Amino acid sequence: MRRYARQVVLPEVGATGQERLTGARALVIGAGGLGVPVLQYLAGAGVGRITVVDPDTVERGNLHRQVMYGEAWLGQAKAEAAAKILRGLNPEVNVRPLVAALDPENAGELAAGCDVVLDCADSFAVSYTLSDACFAEGTPFISASALGLGGYAGGFCGGAPSLRAVFPDLPERAASCATAGILGPVVGLLGALQARMALGVLLGLDPSPLGQLVTFDEAMRFGGFRFEGAPEPEDALRFAGVGEIAAEDFVADLRGADEAPVPVGARFAVEDFGPGGPRPAPGQRAMMVCRSGLRSWRAARRLREAWDGEIRLVAMGDGEMRGRQ
Known part of the structure; x- marks a missing residue:
């Protein structure tokens, strides 16, 4: 001792x-x-x-x-x-x-x-x-x-x-x-x-x-x-791993061509989503992909205004899911 x-x-x-x-x-x-x-x-x-x-x-x-x-x-x-x-x-x-x-x-x-x-x-x-x-x-x-x-x-x-x-x-x-x-x-x-x-x-x-x-x-x-009494948010947008992306998912790759020359899904911008914008087919899961997850979150919030299905965020780029500090 x-x-x-x-x-x-x-x-x-x-x-x-x-x-x-x-x-x-x-x-x-x-x-x-x-x-x-x-x-x-x-x-x-x-x-x-x-x-x-x-x-x-x-x-x-x-x-x-x-x-x-x-x-x-x-x-x-x-x-x-x-x-x-x-x-x-x-x-x-x-x-x-x-x-x-x-x-x-x-x-x-x-x-x-x-x-x-x-x-x-x-x-x-x-x-x-x-x-x-x-x-x-x-x-x-x-x-x-x-x-x-x-x-x-x-x-x-x-x-x-x-x-x-x-x-x-x-x-x-x-x-x-x-x-x-x-x-x-x-x-x-x-x-x-x-x-x-x-x-x-x-x-x-x-x-x-x-x-x-x-x-x-x-x-x-x-x-x-x-903050002992703080309520848990309902229907929170959660992260998913790259390996969880399935062939039947609606995959929106929000990275530019300079970040990802070969996208993992259809390439979109955050502003594309919302009322009148693209949306998954009935029964599909939306996988919103970007480098850090931030653009995915912003696009997911816009999509949620027009669609009530399952949405997951994917942080796929160089080091955002790493020990960077």
């Missing part, structure tokens, strides 16, 4: 709490700017089994915020690099790396049996997909998003409302660290907050981090609110 002496002395932890952490299973999606502090603090606290999922490699342009890595790790898979570093930090922790992208086809399997799932990908497609999987299984879900000089972290599912209850709609426009920029300490702060929330869930602390949203803004002010 010498390794954990400074946290075991806390009445909220103690020997019993440390045993709970040692026996816990955590799933971390994304080993980038948010994932780095999450992984370091979970491993440092002695969370017994950690699975880290990320399809990307360590890049020089990310080192300013992904500070667990260095020049020696450039070009290596982030999940595998993170696992090696964490084993050096705490050899008592079992870290399993998975070099793969999170998608609706593997989300349920990856989250199954976990005590807490942490969304460190900072992608709305990943966030909603994981929230749906965790809400269905009753698994606590800790999600964060960071951009520019601010962001938020929140505890969802596991008996609390889902991410959809707090954010029922996708943003009208998408931005990323590559396009809008990010200050390294901002993701470090929010990732550390995610780790704090996850440890609170695993230790059963009261008040629970579940049902709590914490914000941090450009003026370095913290805010937030509790």
